[in-house]
Amino acid sequence: MNKTELIDAIAEDAGISKAAAKKALESFLSNVGETLKKGGKISLVGFGSWSVSERAARDGRNPQTGKTIQIAAKNVVKFKAGSELETAVNTK
Secondary structure, three states: OOHHHHHHHHHHHHOOOHHHHHHHHHHHHHHHHHHHHOOOOEEEOOOEEEEEEEEOOEEEEOOOOOOEEEEOOEEEEEEEEOHHHHHHHHOO
């Protein structure tokens, strides 16, 4: 499912226009991004939680040449699925 399909599904499920669904989704994504950018955490009970973790600098290897390279430290987003989401995904 891509963003357009998600907007269509939200609009249909909520009984709102596609424009309103798009605005709501973009607001959600913007707020998630801003919160994570500030180092915060977002938890949606039953669905999951997003957090930011620091990945340390490390040595890597260029697979073509075998030469060692330095990989810079960076922040990464982590998502942990909630129990309801895991149950839904694992139900046959």
